[in-house]
Each structure stands twice: as C-alpha cells, then as structure tokens.
Amino acid sequence: MAQRFYDTRTATVRDFVPLTEGEVSLYYCGATVQGMPHVGHVRSAIVFDILVRWLEYTGLQVTSVRNVTDIDDKILEKSAASYGEDFEEDENYPADEPWFALAYRFEHEFARAYAALGVRRPTYEPRATGHIPEMVALIQRLIDAGHAYPATDGSGDVYFEVNSWPAYGELTRQRVEDLQDAPDADPRGKRDPRDFALWKGAKGTDPATAAWESPWGSGRPGWHLECSAMSTKYLGSHFDIHGGGLDLRFPHHENELAQSAAAGDGFANFWLHNGMVTYAGEKMSKSVGNTISPEQMLEQARPKAVRYFLGQAHYRSQLDYRPTSLQEAEAAIERIEAFLDRGADVVADLQLKREEAAAVAGTLTGEEAPDAVYVAQFSSVPTAFRAAMEDDLNVPQALAVLHDAVRAGNSALAAGDEDAVEQYYSDVQSMVEVLGLDDVPEPESAQDPAAHHALDILIRAQLDARAAARAAKDWTTADGIRDTLAAAGVVVEDSADGARWSLQ
RNA sequence: GGUGGGGUGGCCGAGAGGCGAGGCAACGGCCUGCAAAGCCGUGUACGCGGGUUCGAAUCCCGUCCCCACCUCCA
Incomplete structure (x- = not known):
C-alpha cells in the first residue's frame, strides 16, 4: 500500500509521491510569537512531529521547516501597549518591552513547550525578520507580473490584487464574490476590499526598529508573505507538503498560495491541515475562559501522557479536551509502559541465556561466539500499524494495533512464552518510537x-x-x-x- | 449568505454495505493470603424519518442539530 494523505486543495485523499524520490520537503506553520503557546499550537506541532517521524521511519529523508513569525500587528500592538501609562503588567506581559524582546521571549516559550513534549526541532526554523530581502524580492516579482500594486494613497502599502488572479480561492474552493467583506476593513489605498497587504508602509507611530527599507518606502511585511518567501527559499519553488492548523486555511494559506502561484512558483504539492482542540466541545477562547495551557496540562499529568492525549485523535479531527482526558491518557500510557518494563526484563534474560549458550557452544567448537545475531530487531512495525499510518496518518487505528500488541504481550508474559514476549516487545517498542512516545523527557524529579x-x-x-x-x-x-x-x-x-x- | 467538517455505546475515539477498532470507566470471572497488575468475559453504539439491498452505522432522499472558516488565530 502506498502512502496516502488528504489534500485540502483537491479535497481528496491522494497517493503521496515525493517530488524528489526518497526525499520529502515539509513546511508547516508555527506561531506568531505574540503570547504564550496554547494547546492548539502544541497539538499541531505534535501532529507534524509524528508525520516526520513516520516518513523518516519509512526511509524518506525529510527536510522540515517551521516558521517563527516575529513581526506583525499584534506583536507591535502589545509592545506599544506595554509603554502606555495605564498599562497593567502581568506575568506574561511586563511593562516597557520592545516588540523584538517580546517576540523573542515568546519564541523561547514555544521552544520550551515543544521540547517538553518531545517535539523534535524541524530541520530549520526561520524567522520572518531575517527574510525581509526575500519578501521584498517576491513583492517585486508580483508587481512585475501585474498581480500587485503600491497603494494609491501614498501610505507605502503594497497590495496583492485578488481580481488579477482568477485562481484565487482554489485552496478553499470559495468564490471571491461570496466572501464577506471584513466589517472593519480599512480600505486605505486598495483597489478592492479583498486585496491583502504584502507590505505595510511604516506609520509615524511604529518603532524605528520595526521598519525596513524597500522600493516602496520604509515599512514591514504583511502577514502571509513570510511563509511564501521562507518555504520556497529553503524547500524550493515546488515542495511536497505544506501544513498548519485548519483555521489557517483561509485567509492565510489561501493568500500564500495566491501570491506564490501568481509569482510563478509551483508551491506546495499537498496541503495538510490539523483539526482544532476544543474544551468540552467548544473552541477554547480567552473570553469564554475555557482554556487550558500546555503548562497547566503538564502540571496535571506526565509529559508523555500529555503528548499521548494531544496525538491520539486523527490529526484532521477535532480533539476534545475534558477534565478526565489526561487521566485517561495516563492510564493508557502506563499500560504500555508496564508491559515494556516487564518485557524488557524477559528480553534481557533471554539475551543473556543465548549469550551463555553461545559461549558454551564457542568453547566446545573453539570458535568465537557470534553476538550480532542475537540483537533484537527493533526495526519493524506490524503490518497493520504501517497500513494505518499509510492511510492518511490514521494514528487512532495505529494505536489500536499498539494496544493489541500490548495485550498479546501481556498474555505471552503470563504464559511464560519468552519468544513471543520478545516479538511483542520489539513491536511495541518500534511503534512507540514512531509515535515519539519514547522521546518525551520525564519531569526532572523523576530522572x-x-x-x-x-x-x-x-x-x-x-x-x-x-x-x-x-x-x-x-x-x-x-x-x-x-x-x-x-x-x-x-x-x-x-x-x-x-x-x-x-x-x- | 458562502465554504468545509461532523452527529458512533457511560466518556473519548476509529471505521464506512455483511465478522461489534482501540482506550478510559463499570460489572462479572480467573489469578492472588488479601491487594495491585495482568488475562478472559459482559453492554444488543452509530441524530431523526423514509428508501435501496438478502443485508446499512456505512449508499440514496428528506429532516433536525453541532462545529470550524469567511476578522487575528495551530
């Protein structure tokens, strides 16, 4: 069976064939570092971490890139607010913090959250502020191609002209006419309200550190643009997979696709989107107060259980958090670990016996004991597990295979069937590795x-x-x-x- | 209004025409001095109403409800 993924753009499950044989180029959206990470960010990272681990397991060489958007309206707004006279600082937002300090601080908070849950670092993690020249070059290409224009009001903005690109809306199959106009859209110098900013001219109130020179005047990049510029810089103009949260499909990814395609890039071959995390059925939101942060989760359960919980649903499904969720994940994880603990003892004994037997045989024959032969094979995953992962990364199904192996392994332990224990131990171990569950650091107290x-x-x-x-x-x-x-x-x-x- | 995704047993969560995925919880049994862990078993689950079919949770028609996006969002 071949690897298959659901591709948002074609809205179908398609066979995945890498553009370059044996290699996979993956770009997935990280965070705009304007606040503490929430579980949604972490879920997304875990989804793509599992994807990378799986693809690598199948023998592909994966180059993964995840952006850090460290300049945007919100970051500037929050920094500006911290200088206000009536600003009330709290643990997450101190007073008088420059925008770049704020962004960098949260970037590290994200890195900490990812690391705590065993999310491996991508191959590269580029920052938007480090790629202004690439973005300027992309804007120039779009202007030259007739798909972008400098604002007519002298603001220094540059917009993408949606009406110049007939394919606009192809990612989410929407017609431009059907889009609701943003109620608070500031038309400024736009030809059409749906045109979006590629470049934002510096305003007098913007800090000087947040402005870069460009052919259209001093300013900063619009949202969307950094992903187009950075993905193609590191992965090429045509790459395999672009991922991100479902909420990024529109407008973020739609606009990315439009600006890249209009500039002549092949861009992403597959678009993968992970589902949202809800709290008892409702989207988490600060105003409702139904949020739980990764930090809070880690206070309630071991990191491994948190990772298990966030990774257990199919990546495209909504994942519902409930107060009992982490306990349940903990129970499931402990069951797996308990088997691996007991199984390891049996496997170690078995190895020892074989080595002794081999040594005895070696003494008798005068030959040296072959030891490589007895090394357990941790390299293969059960066929059903592979089939599940190949079927659009069906982790819930894969977990069913894992749990079946645990049960069979426990039965083998009870029956004293050491060879069977060794086999199930190897199976479970390799599945746990693919899912990244063995790679989650234990809390410091336990290590x-x-x-x-x-x-x-x-x-x-x-x-x-x-x-x-x-x-x-x-x-x-x-x-x-x-x-x-x-x-x-x-x-x-x-x-x-x-x-x-x-x-x- | 437009676009996409859903409603599965006490809870979570796969599946997608015919053997009840899996986890958690519950109950019964085995094991145990008692426990714990483990193993075995139990629950007649697929929003509602029709239809197609030998057979539907899965297909068709209708209907109700939910969620996401269209504004910043993983």
Whole structure:
C-alpha cells in the first residue's frame, strides 16, 4: 500500500509521491510569537512531529521547516501597549518591552513547550525578520507580473490584487464574490476590499526598529508573505507538503498560495491541515475562559501522557479536551509502559541465556561466539500499524494495533512464552518510537539516577522484610509495609519472581 | 449568505454495505493470603424519518442539530 494523505486543495485523499524520490520537503506553520503557546499550537506541532517521524521511519529523508513569525500587528500592538501609562503588567506581559524582546521571549516559550513534549526541532526554523530581502524580492516579482500594486494613497502599502488572479480561492474552493467583506476593513489605498497587504508602509507611530527599507518606502511585511518567501527559499519553488492548523486555511494559506502561484512558483504539492482542540466541545477562547495551557496540562499529568492525549485523535479531527482526558491518557500510557518494563526484563534474560549458550557452544567448537545475531530487531512495525499510518496518518487505528500488541504481550508474559514476549516487545517498542512516545523527557524529579538508586535500595529493604513476613504468613506485617509504601506513593506489585515497585 | 467538517455505546475515539477498532470507566470471572497488575468475559453504539439491498452505522432522499472558516488565530 502506498502512502496516502488528504489534500485540502483537491479535497481528496491522494497517493503521496515525493517530488524528489526518497526525499520529502515539509513546511508547516508555527506561531506568531505574540503570547504564550496554547494547546492548539502544541497539538499541531505534535501532529507534524509524528508525520516526520513516520516518513523518516519509512526511509524518506525529510527536510522540515517551521516558521517563527516575529513581526506583525499584534506583536507591535502589545509592545506599544506595554509603554502606555495605564498599562497593567502581568506575568506574561511586563511593562516597557520592545516588540523584538517580546517576540523573542515568546519564541523561547514555544521552544520550551515543544521540547517538553518531545517535539523534535524541524530541520530549520526561520524567522520572518531575517527574510525581509526575500519578501521584498517576491513583492517585486508580483508587481512585475501585474498581480500587485503600491497603494494609491501614498501610505507605502503594497497590495496583492485578488481580481488579477482568477485562481484565487482554489485552496478553499470559495468564490471571491461570496466572501464577506471584513466589517472593519480599512480600505486605505486598495483597489478592492479583498486585496491583502504584502507590505505595510511604516506609520509615524511604529518603532524605528520595526521598519525596513524597500522600493516602496520604509515599512514591514504583511502577514502571509513570510511563509511564501521562507518555504520556497529553503524547500524550493515546488515542495511536497505544506501544513498548519485548519483555521489557517483561509485567509492565510489561501493568500500564500495566491501570491506564490501568481509569482510563478509551483508551491506546495499537498496541503495538510490539523483539526482544532476544543474544551468540552467548544473552541477554547480567552473570553469564554475555557482554556487550558500546555503548562497547566503538564502540571496535571506526565509529559508523555500529555503528548499521548494531544496525538491520539486523527490529526484532521477535532480533539476534545475534558477534565478526565489526561487521566485517561495516563492510564493508557502506563499500560504500555508496564508491559515494556516487564518485557524488557524477559528480553534481557533471554539475551543473556543465548549469550551463555553461545559461549558454551564457542568453547566446545573453539570458535568465537557470534553476538550480532542475537540483537533484537527493533526495526519493524506490524503490518497493520504501517497500513494505518499509510492511510492518511490514521494514528487512532495505529494505536489500536499498539494496544493489541500490548495485550498479546501481556498474555505471552503470563504464559511464560519468552519468544513471543520478545516479538511483542520489539513491536511495541518500534511503534512507540514512531509515535515519539519514547522521546518525551520525564519531569526532572523523576530522572535523577542517584536519587532513584537510593530510593531503590531503601524500598528493596522494605520489600525484603515484607517478603519475609509473607513467607511467615504474617499478613498484618506484610500489608502494613505495603500500606506504608503506598502512603509514600510507592505502588507494589507482586509477581512470580518477586515484587516490583513504581512511583504513583 | 458562502465554504468545509461532523452527529458512533457511560466518556473519548476509529471505521464506512455483511465478522461489534482501540482506550478510559463499570460489572462479572480467573489469578492472588488479601491487594495491585495482568488475562478472559459482559453492554444488543452509530441524530431523526423514509428508501435501496438478502443485508446499512456505512449508499440514496428528506429532516433536525453541532462545529470550524469567511476578522487575528495551530
């Protein structure tokens, strides 16, 4: 089966064939760094992180680019507001902060949020402010081609002329006539209200640091333009996939496509859009107050569970957050981890036995023991998992395969079938890797090896005492020890070969 | 008004003409000294009304409702 993706532009699921064999070029929209990341940003990043990991798993070489839009109206507005006399600063917005400081600060907050959830960095993360010459060149090409014009009112703006581009609306299949005019649109020097800004002439109130020289006067780029300029700079005029949130389809991606296509670029071959995150069925919004930030999620659950939750739905579906969602994800994750923990012990034993057997055989024959032969194969994923991922990245289906393997693995453990355990262990491990779940950093408290070692010795002493009590059928003492450990957040599990402990 | 996507069991969430994906929760059983974990089993789920079909959650017609975008948005 071939890889297939739903392409927004054609509104169909199509076979995905890379433009260059063996390689994939991916551009997906990151953030306009004007505030703290919210879960929607993070979901999108996780979706495309899984996509990249999967494509790489299938042997493709992926070049991924995610923009940082670090200059725009909102950033300037927020910075300007911070200098106001009646400005009330809060933890996210200090007083008197230059726009570039604000943007850079939030850029780092995004990087932190991504890293906390195991989102790998893209190949490159270009900033809009670093690509002004590319944007100016693109505008010039559009003017030369007759698709853009400097504003007639001397404002220094340059607009894309929607009516000069018959294909306008092709991405979202909308007719220009049907579009509602923006109620508060400032017509300024536009020929048509639907024309959008490529370049915004500097206003007297703009800080000098937020203006660049151009053939049309000092100013700054409009939204949309940076993505066209940066994607084609790093990926070529025609690249494989352009991604982003569903809400970016219009106008952002529609305009990107128009300006790039009108300039003569082939642009994106596939458009992938991820669904929104809702809170109990409603879109999260600050005014309703039904928001939850990545930070808050991380306070409630382990990063791995948060990643599992944000990645578990199909990427095109709306993902609904509920107060119980993270607990459920935590339970699912723990089930997988519990199997991997127990399975690892069995697999390690099995390896050891083989090495011993090989050593004995080597002594007998005088040959050296071949060790490479016994290295577990972590390289292949079950066919059903592959089929699910190839079918428009059907992660929910893929997770079903993962959970099936966990159950089968647990049964094999119970049956003492070590070879089967090894196989399921390998399957689960490789699926977990593709989904990036093994790559999520644990919270700092859980990753101090010295502390963990000390704790292990102390708990083992307790468990030994309990084992002795159990051997003597002194249940009161045995249960007392277990209760004490439980009160300290240590869960004890008995098994045929002794007790295991883990932190709650 | 235009465009796109939906309504699936207690909850989340795939699927898309015929064997009830999967997770979470619940209940019963096995295992266990008791637990925990694990395993097995249970629930007659597809908004509503018609139709097509041997057979429909899946196709067709009608109808109700929801969400997103059209203004900044992942």
